[in-house]
Amino acid sequence: MKKVIPYIASNFKKDKIWMRRTKPSKRQYQVVFAIDNSESMIDNNSGELACEALCLITKALSLLEVGEISVVSFGEKTELLHPLDKPFSDNIGGSILSQLAFKDKQTDVSGMVSFVVQMLSHSRNQSINFSENLQIVFVISDGRFSNREEIRKFIIEAYSQQQLFVFLIIDHPKNSNSILQLQTISYPNGKLTCSPYLDNFPFPYYIILREIKSIPEILADALRQWMEMISSSFL
Numbered sequence: 001m002k003k004v005i006p007y008i009a010s011n012f013k014k015d016k017i018w019m020r021r022t023k024p025s026k027r028q029y030q031v032v033f034a035i036d037n038s039e040s041m042i043d044n045n046s047g048e049l050a051c052e053a054l055c056l057i058t059k060a061l062s063l064l065e066v067g068e069i070s071v072v073s074f075g076e077k078t079e080l081l082h083p084l085d086k087p088f089s090d091n092i093g094g095s096i097l098s099q100l101a102f103k104d105k106q107t108d109v110s111g112m113v114s115f116v117v118q119m120l121s122h123s124r125n126q127s128i129n130f131s132e133n134l135q136i137v138f139v140i141s142d143g144r145f146s147n148r149e150e151i152r153k154f155i156i157e158a159y160s161q162q163q164l165f166v167f168l169i170i171d172h173p174k175n176s177n178s179i180l181q182l183q184t185i186s187y188p189n190g191k192l193t194c195s196p197y198l199d200n201f202p203f204p205y206y207i208i209l210r211e212i213k214s215i216p217e218i219l220a221d222a223l224r225q226w227m228e229m230i231s232s233s234f235l
Contacts, residue, residue, distance in 0.1 A: 028133045029067030030084055030123060032116055033058065036141030037073040037100055038107040046142040046170035047102045053140055053168060053209060055093060062088045067134075070119070071096050074112035075104025084123055109145040113154040113165070120163050135163045139203070143169040143179050152202040167206035179208065 033054055041047040054071070061069055068084040081096045082088065120135045127133055137158075145151075158165055171179050182197035198206075 028127065030070070030120065030133055030135045031061055031067060032070045032072065032084075032120065032135070032137045034078075034112050034116060034137060034139045034141075035071065035073045035100060036075065036107060036139075037102055038075040038104040039102055040107065040144050041102045041142055041170070045172060047100070049170045049209065049211075050140045051097055051100065053170070054097075057138065058088060058093060072112065072116065072119075073100060074108060074115075076106045076108060078108070078112045078115040080119075084119075107141070107145045109139075109141075110147045110150045110154060112139075113151055113158065117154060117158045117161065117163060121161055124161075133162075135161075137163065137165045139165060139167045140170060141167070142171070143167065143197075143201075143206075148200060148202045155202055155204075165203055165205065167201075167203035169206055169208045171208045171210045173210050178210075 035050060035054060036046075041050060058069055058071075061067070069082070069088040070080070070084040071082040073079050073081055079099075081099055082092060086092075116137055120137075124133050124135065155165055169179055175181065179197060183194045184197050184200065186193050186195070
């Protein structure tokens with residue numbers, strides 16, 4: 001996974017460095033992409049950028065052959081669009097994109113997290129060298145959802161099984177519609193309280209994306225930090 005970081009940062013340029021053979025890693029990386037297929041992705045003009053983000057990251061991972069890739073969509077329900085045990089290619093990527101209509105009326109994030117946690121746990125149990133599996137989930141969404149406490153419980157379960165969830169928030173380009181402008185309302189001790197929407201976000205690891213040109217640099221920096229965290233905490 002470390003070789004993915006400079007490759008993404010270079011805007012996916014093929015040079016002689018990437019043509020060299022490297023020693024195979026003992027670790028098996030399993031990467032899942034969960035794409036929000038709800039209609040809010042259209043309302044916030046996030047659907048196109050979400051597809052671009054998916055294409056960029058899967059391209060880097062598949063070209064560098066760092067492990068297995070799976071894709072699921074979620075909205076009213078979670079659907080498996082590509083399983084871990086099948087090779088990923090450009091043709092498959094195109095087929096996946098054609099299945100994203102962004103028409104679901106609801107966004108069941110807790111159901112998606114539960115689905116992915118179970119899928120990865122099953123895959124790890126089926127692996128001979130299951131202790132070497134490093135499992136990462138990239139959630140690509142506009143970040144608008146409810147049921148935070150239920151989601152948080154599933155995230156805690158995921159971390160206990162060495163599964164890292166990373167949330168890529170596809171934000172609206174206009175500041176007035178940005179997720180950073182959203183507020184949540186609560187009533188602690190019966191008193192009305194407003195707080196920033198992201199203050200109690202159930203995903204500890206997230207980044208905000210607004211434009212396609214910033215994706216390589218932001219993801220490269222984020223991956224670098226997460227790899228350091230995983231090395232020190234999970235392994």
